[in-house]
Amino acid sequence: MKNKDLNLLRLLVILNEEKQTILAAKRMNLSQPTIKCENILATLPPLLTQLDKLYPDNTQWDISQLNGDLNILISSPLIPILGSQLIKKLTLRLLN
Known part of the structure; x- marks a missing residue:
């Protein structure tokens, strides 16, 4: 490099x-x-x-428009706090 x-x-x-x-x-x-x-x-x-x-101008993001894989990185201490709620919300959005 x-x-x-x-x-x-x-x-x-x-x-x-x-x-x-x-x-x-x-x-x-x-x-x-x-x-x-x-x-x-x-x-x-x-x-x-x-x-x-x-830094796109569009501040909204539609997961239904996602093609391919989605990788979400969450700090280990935050997984118990955010992990299950995030998975629930993402799953509901994908199903609707």
Whole structure:
């Protein structure tokens, strides 16, 4: 797996604050040619699109529309509290 340099995101913030690559490079202890602002800016739109897809606008979810498997992870201490009620509710929704 290729290592990702999260300092590039920090650099983008500093570039935004300083508005000059020379000052940003100084703050990051980098030489100006090592600043990769254009590369960062080119990768941010697709990254932000992917992040947006993680949080869909639709807050309601219809289990009857589910295709395939459903995996629900519940912390061990919560299983006795939530497990049986959750299974009952999911079963009723599937039967209706």
